[in-house]
Amino acid sequence: MSLGSAIPQPLEEERAARPLLEVRVVVKRFGNHEVLKGISLTIAAGEFITLLGESGSGKTTMLRLIAGFEQPSSGEIWMNGSRLDTLPPYKRRVNTVFQQYALFPHLNVRDNVAYGLRVTNTPSIEIDTRVIDALRMVKMDSFASARPATLSGGQQQRVALARALVNRPLLLLLDEPLSALDANLRKEMQSELKSLQREVGITFLFVTHDQDEAMALSDRIALLRNGALEQIGSPREIYSHPATAYTARFIGQTNLLRAEIRGGVATCGALRWPTSAPDGPAVFSLRPEAIRLADTVADSAAANPSAPEARFAAIVKQQLYGGASELLEVECGGQTLRVKISARGPLSGKQDFIFSAKDAVRVTE
Amino acid sequence: MSATPTTATMRSSASATRRAPLLAAYAWLVFAFIYLPIIVLIVYSFNRDGVGGFPPHHLTLDWYRQLFGDGAIWTSVLNSLIVAACSVALSLTLGLPAALALDRANFPGKSLFRRLVLLPLILPGIITGLSLLMFAVCAGAHLSLLTVFLGHGTALISVATTELFAGLQKMDRAQEEASLDLGATPLQTFWRVTLPNLKLSLIAAGLLIFTLSMDEIAVTFFLIGRDNTLPLEIWGRLRRGITPEINAISTLIFAASVILIVIWFQLRTRAQRKAL
Amino acid sequence: MYSRAYKSFVSLPPLVWVGLFLLLPYTLMLAHSFWVVRDGFIVHEWNLQNYRTLATNPVYVQVLLRSMRIAASVTLCSLLLGYPLAYYLSFYAGARKEILYQLVIVPLWISYLVRGYAWKTILGSDGVLNGFLQYLHLTNAPVGFLLYSPFAVILMLTHIYTPFVFLPIYAALEHIPRPLVEASQDLGASPFKTFLRVILPLSLPGLLAGATFAFVLSLGDFLAPLLVGGASGTMIANIVQSLFGAAYDWPLGAAISVCILLITVTLLFFTERLAKRWAFR
Incomplete structure (x- = not known):
């Protein structure tokens, strides 16, 4: 089976020609500790790719490098043919769904979602329609005036998604977004997340330590171990042909x-x-x-x-x-x-x- | 995520990606503003030619010698120490039950009581001082160190209550429940569980109250009789003019405050660490 | 879990004490403000004479307004110094944060009088600053306007209240979850916009607490004007103090005190409500 089996064949070729995101031999050190040891990774447009790994494998650091909260110690990150890692976070067309959602407590749901559009001086008429559309998409339009503190975990999760997607990022980063939810809600959100990604067609980079979640959601899984890429491939490929003993044990x-x-x-x-x-x-x-x-x-x-x-x-x-x-x-x-x-x-x-x-x-x- | 990479991440983002040279310069200017007067004060306590003039020269310990021979100052220091020690005792004795009451009892007028206790902390000292003065006069009391002590002790219940209340809030209620469950009476529980748990808060509050009482001037101003406390003795001398002797005593006060702060801070960090 | 006896045992002593030594004195002050002095004696005759005097004699209103101006200036200056300091410490100081924090709160423990006295020696006409200026040959004669002016009062009180203002602001800034700052940048806000739209609004309760504290305590200060204020720096509390001293008109002094108390309590009432509205968790 080929890589990224869920993606139709023409896209496959296009990906090889023009990747959305290219991570080139990225190294990240904190003091003497090397958290990422020369990661190279290519992500195609429209793909749902998961960074899977245990605590301390470097997956969250990788995400923060792409979002711009950290700078690589060496190596480069490119997006759509231009350098990404030299830009500050607010100039990147990358948005993040944070682990604890990081909704602004002083703004209501509508203003949270409108935040990214307001700070980039989008015309207010456009803001209104885009915000409503985004809230409708995650079925939260009836909560527009609510404060985040009054929402349940699942609802906050939806608002965080809408807030990130309303900016139409080229790449959406999701940092263990489901880890704070209880088991049943988690399953429900997994399936919604998958269909949402198909609907909007935005590339998702998902970080998790839960292999079942990774298998269920991803077109491709990149398994990280101690700051190095252990194996990358479709869930089926990784499951049926693990390259290493670690992969075989970790996945299933x-x-x-x-x-x-x-x-x-x-x-x-x-x-x-x-x-x-x-x-x-x-x-x-x-x-x-x-x-x-x-x-x-x-x-x-x-x-x-x-x-x-x-x-x-x-x-x-x-x-x-x-x-x-x-x-x-x-x-x-x-x-x-x-x-x-x-x-x-x-x-x-x-x-x-x-x-x-x-x-x-x-x-x- | 485990704790280690996360903390490493935070540390690096604080140092690597965040630099604000202008803000840093401004912050250091504010530090200079806060500390320069104190440094000037200390330097001129060693200046033979008195306060003023620039640059200071002829460093000398004469002013300290003169200070140590000054009987009135040391009498006032003794007075202040007595008042401060008694105030600590009084405000802790009343602040502890007040904190316990605010933490665990419900009674009519509780919120009024809380506001009233805290009022001396937020009100200008002159209001509290004058109220107590009128009270003393109406009660027919002679103004003396006793009235000063009652004033300090009462006003500083606010500090005792806030500090001890914070300590109680951090305390694990299950410990007391366990003690009662194991057959201890409420009184035994209080002595053997509650009080030991509050020990650090009590000491920290005591130190804070002691310092505040030693420095207090606004309330004291109106309640003082014939015997001066140290701040009022200094105040009286300031009215007559400034001499480096006052710099010298101020420097000693500063040194004493710093020693108390260091002790207080150690206790506080120990209490916080214990709470974690 | 606590018995009724336990609760009354801990509630009663402080209640009685506070009632006797705080509530009663404050009430006594209120009562005095409705009495008058006749032939050198306080007459317990209930009337509004004192308040009428305050409203009609422009001196009191003028001094009160000046005091409020000075207090507002002190508040503003303390905020301008304290907020950036707190912001720097909380967001940029890195590993030095703890030690710098301690450096800010050390002065809180240092005697009010010592700090006021320091300014007196610095600002005086034969003081350190003038000596310094003449040493640099910037002036030949001492500059006289530094000491005994509202400026000196504002300077001294700002010096005293900057750490007070710093504390609650710093606490509020420290409580802002850092992912919120990252989320803001992630959504396209520059550091400046992040400050305006996220950090500042979330630190408003702390800012408000610090500002209230600085304003109320400066408004009722009578020592700084005596020490460095001179005639032009006289504040409302100085009038109260002289009414209780040489002028011997306790009822009028009590009436002014009640006004200060009312201003304080009103301010506290409003800031408490505002802080509640601005506290989002």
């Missing part, structure tokens, strides 16, 4: 198998499966859902040479029921594996399992 659950390859066969404890990788030690990632119970499979498939499979017997140690699926912890030759199967009643003792060799993806440590 996985079993990391430390195998020894000899003559086209990988061996890890009691597990053996065919591989095309060269001889020597290697690490493989095997998703829990790639392993099935052997009795559920039509056994004839095992003989198919084009899709070789590996079989092993393991003892079921624990079974966690999760509604539609259940998660098993099984032990096989001193090694614990996680297996995700569709729900099927209690299991115990020794069971036969099977997985397809192509699902064991080789990753670097």
